[in-house]
Each structure stands twice: as C-alpha cells, then as structure tokens.
Amino acid sequence: MKELAGTLHRLRRAHRYRSRRVLDGAQGPEIAMAGRRWLNFCSNDYLGLAADARVVAALRDGAARFGAGSGAAHLVCGHGAAHHRLEEMLADFTGRQRALLFSTGYMANLGVISALAGRGDDLLADRLCHASLLDGALLSRARLRRYPHLDAAALDEALARDGAGRIRLVITEGVFSMDGDMAPLAKIARQCRARDTWLMVDDAHGLGVLGPRGGGTTAHFGLSPQDVPVLVGTLGKALGTAGAFVAGDEDLVEYLIQHARTYLYTTALPPAVAHATCTSLTLARDEHWRRDRLQALCRRFLHGARQLDLSLPPALQAEPAGENDPPLVPIFPLLAGEDARALRWSEALARRGILVTAIRPPTVPEGSARLRITLSAAHHEEHVDRLLDSLAQLGRSLHES
Ligand SMILES: *Cc1c(COP(=O)(O)O)cnc(C)c1O
Numbered sequence: 001m002k003e004l005a006g007t008l009h010r011l012r013r014a015h016r017y018r019s020r021r022v023l024d025g026a027q028g029p030e031i032a033m034a035g036r037r038w039l040n041f042c043s044n045d046y047l048g049l050a051a052d053a054r055v056v057a058a059l060r061d062g063a064a065r066f067g068a069g070s071g072a073a074h075l076v077c078g079h080g081a082a083h084h085r086l087e088e089m090l091a092d093f094t095g096r097q098r099a100l101l102f103s104t105g106y107m108a109n110l111g112v113i114s115a116l117a118g119r120g121d122d123l124l125a126d127r128l129c130h131a132s133l134l135d136g137a138l139l140s141r142a143r144l145r146r147y148p149h150l151d152a153a154a155l156d157e158a159l160a161r162d163g164a165g166r167i168r169l170v171i172t173e174g175v176f177s178m179d180g181d182m183a184p185l186a187k188i189a190r191q192c193r194a195r196d197t198w199l200m201v202d203d204a205h206g207l208g209v210l211g212p213r214g215g216g217t218t219a220h221f222g223l224s225p226q227d228v229p230v231l232v233g234t235l236g237k238a239l240g241t242a243g244a245f246v247a248g249d250e251d252l253v254e255y256l257i258q259h260a261r262t263y264l265y266t267t268a269l270p271p272a273v274a275h276a277t278c279t280s281l282t283l284a285r286d287e288h289w290r291r292d293r294l295q296a297l298c299r300r301f302l303h304g305a306r307q308l309d310l311s312l313p314p315a316l317q318a319e320p321a322g323e324n325d326p327p328l329v330p331i332f333p334l335l336a337g338e339d340a341r342a343l344r345w346s347e348a349l350a351r352r353g354i355l356v357t358a359i360r361p362p363t364v365p366e367g368s369a370r371l372r373i374t375l376s377a378a379h380h381e382e383h384v385d386r387l388l389d390s391l392a393q394l395g396r397s398l399h400e401s
Contacts, residue, residue, distance in 0.1 A: 015339040016360060026051035029379045031355070038355045039383055041373045046209050046330050047283075047290045048378025049240030055280045059241075062275030070268035074101075075257070078268035082275040089281055090245050094215065094233070096225050098253035102262065103269050105204055105234035105244035106132040110139055111260030112200065112230060112246050117142035117168045124158055125171040126150065128179065131363070133171050133202060142168060149176075152187040159195040167197045169230070174203035174217025175210070178364050178372060180331030181315060182206070185217055189227035200230035208238025208284040210327055214291060220327065225249065239284055241277045243269045290377040297375045297384055298328035304388035308395055311335045330375040333359075335368060342369035345394065352390045 011017045024032040027050040031040045049055055062082060072078035083101055090099035102108035113136030117123055121142040125133060128149045137144040147155045159167060170192050172183045185201065192199040203216040211219030218228050225231075230252065235243040246256060256263060284290070299320075305312060306319070311334050336342035342358035349356050349371075360369045375384070 015343055021355075029376055029383055033355070036353065038353050039386060041354060041356045041375070041387055043374060043376065044205070044237035045240055045376050045378070046205075046238040046294060046374070047214075047240065047287075048376050049238070049280045049283060052240065052280065052283065054283065055240055055276050058279035059272050059276035062272030063270075066271035066275065068272070069270055072268065073264060073266060074268045075264060080268070080271040080274070082271040082278070083268060086274040086278050086281070087245070089278055090233070090247060093213075093281060093285060094218075094231055094247040096231065096247035097249045099245045099247040100253045100256055100260075100263065101269060101274065102244045102246065102260075103266055104242070105202070105232065105236070106135075107262035107266065108232050108234075108244040108246055109133050109136040109202060111136075111262035112232065112256065113137055113142075113169065113171070114140040114261065115256055115259040116140075116198070116200075116230070121168040122162065122166060123169050123171060124155060124167050126173065126176075126183065128176055128365075129171060129173060130177055130202060130204070133173075137171070149179075150181060150183060152184045152191065155188060156191045159191060159197060167195070169198050169200050171200045172202070174201050174206035175329050175331070177205050177331070178359060178370070179313065179333055180205075180329040181313070182210075182217060182220075182326065182329065185223060185228070186221045189221075189223050193227065198229050199227070200232065201228050202232045204232070204234040204237055204244075205329070205331065207233040209291065209294065209330065213286075213288075214238070214284045235277050235280075239277060240280045241273050243273060243277065294330055294375060294377045295328055297377070297379055297381070298330055300381060301332065301373075301375060301384050301388065302328065304384070305332065305391070308388070308392050310391060310395075332373040332375075334371040334373065336370050337367055339369045342371060345371055348394050349390055352393075354387060354390050 021033055027043055027045050029040055031038050066080055066082055070078040087099045087101055109132040117140040119141040123137050123142045123144045125144060125146050126149055127146040147158055175182055189199055201218060206217035208214040210217050229248055231247045233245055235241050313333060336345055339360045342360060346356055346358040356371045356373055359372045
C-alpha cells in the first residue's frame, strides 16, 4: 500500500516512528530481549505480580478447569463462574455494590462513556486524560471540554458556569499515567456532588499501588461510592493479568450490561484470566509488603535523582516535608522536550542495558517528550542503584544535549 509509505517516512524523519521490541521471557525487572539481559524500568507491573508463581499456577489451573477461551460474549454464553467470582471480589475490594468486567481498560472507557453520555450532553475532562477516555468521549458524540491539568478551581468554574446538572460527567484519572501525579480527588468529588454531576475516575495506575489495602486513589483519599459513582480499574497493570472493570452501584452496572457496546459485542475474557486475577487480587490486597517495598524503592530513586539534578517535574524536585507526605507514585517522568532528545536519552540507557522507552506525542502533548521511568515491587535496591549510576554517567550529556 504505497500511499502509506510517505506518511511512514515523515514519521521517521520527525522522530515519531514507533517500533516494537520482542521480549523472550516473562515480564519482570530483568527481561531477555534481542539476545541480551536488560533491566526493565518501563513496565506497569507495579506490584511484580505478572510473573508471580501463584498467579501463573492459577492461570494454569483455570485453563485446566475452564478451557482456553470463553467462547462467546457475556450475554450469550460466555459469562462463567470465574468471571462472576472476580466481579464479586472486585465489588468487595472497591467497596461498591457491583463490578462489571471488560476485556481491556480501553474498552471499559469507550463503553462506559458512550453509554452514559450522548449527543447534546456535555463532558468535562482533565486535559491530560488517557487516549481511551478521549476516544470514549468522541464515540459518545457528546461535547467534550477539557480543563487544565489537576486544576480543581478551573473545573469548579466550568461547572458553575453551566449550572447544576448540566454537565453529564466529569472525567479524570486517579493517578495520571504519563506524569505520575495525583488528581485532587477530594476537592473534585466535593465539587461534583455540589453540582449534581457524576464523577468518573479511571484509576488504572492507582489501583493496587495506593490506599491502605491497595484500593487505589479513591481509597487513599477516603472517598465514598457516592463521591465517585463511576470507578474504572484495569487488571493488566498492578494486578498483573489483563482486562478491566467498572465498579459502581446496582443501577449503573445493570445499565451498562444493557447499553455498553464494548461489553455487549465482544467475547468475554478467557475465564482462566479471570481465575488468575482472583489470585492476584488477593495477593495485591493482602501482601502489604509489596506496597511498602515499592514506596521504599521510590524514595531511594527519588533521593538519588534529586542529587543528580535530573529534569524531574517541579513537584518531585522539592525535598519531602516529612512523615505526612502523600505516598509516592512509581512513575517518574524525565522531561526531555524534543522527541529526538528523548530518543537519545533512551538509546544511551539502552547501551547500558537499561530499558526505558521514550514517550512522545501524541501520547503526551507536543514539546513534552520524556522518559517515563517506572518502578516495581519486584525491583531490588541494586537495580535502582544501577539505574541511578547510569543516569549519573549520562548526566553531563543529559544537560548538554
Ligand atoms: C493503560 C490505561 C488504560 C487502558 O487499559 P488497558 O487494559 O491496557 O486497555 C486506560 N486508562 C489509563 C489511564 C491507562 O493508563
């Protein structure tokens, strides 16, 4: 298809071309790729559960009991006992009446937004929301307006301008995927309740990581189901498997079962994946040491990174105030600006056997290409130290180039 070649060529010249890398083994802090070992600092396996032996055993057990595939959509004959049990566990875990499984987070966001909003409705979303949330808004045909990132005051102004109940849905992430910062959810929830507007939180990166039992950003802020009536979580990140869910009250979930097209018209997740997720959810909830360890690794990295004067976001450059600081998020952006520079940094780390992919537009706004460093409870302190060493050696070129 020759017509496409020109576009590809332009992408390459603009340093926007993306290529995949082929991993040889399991996900983990050390991975095998292209015939060598790498230290991995770009996975979302925050709790180290993706290759946990008990989760893998549960997947195997699930396949033996329920087969490889679900065979149909949930409403036809694909909704199995493992799916049902996982939904009940997720409802309990999030403190909601019900939870509904989706095959991916992308599909959950498309399905929920397009079911809850339609032509003539208004949506308000944080400017840095994930592509799946924006695509959900597009698919719904509602009018999407965006407020400045994390800006609760601007959001409140927009809500006030439109009057109570005019905005159908306010949409934010709990922890932002590319920036690692937290939405001021307590404020936002209060504002939405005062204006009679539903709040939808996509907590793909907070779930399992934040909150006393890994309940996520909403649990960290102690928010009720009435504060956040629509909660989306994904299973492929901290929970180590695949899939996603929406949690809320009885009416929301029954409504979505009738109306969410990405729920209705797709094959249910393999039941073995749901079965394995029951195990990983239990581990994520009960093995508190994983969150403690992740926090300790984050503090270690941040302490070292501050001394290297890297281009961390301003909020991370400030010295911690003490005990009552909010928990750290295991996502550390190093801002490069230009795409080519982010690529150079990533390549320089790659030469030292360290994998951190460069994140470029349109994943992030123009001019804000970056390295996105993520930590996992499966990392060791030596891994973090090796990363810091490599960043220190790069330090000079980081500043010069
Ligand atoms: C990863 C991600 C998703 C998509 O989830 P998948 O299960 O990977 O499709 C949705 N929202 C946010 C904020 C994400 O980071």
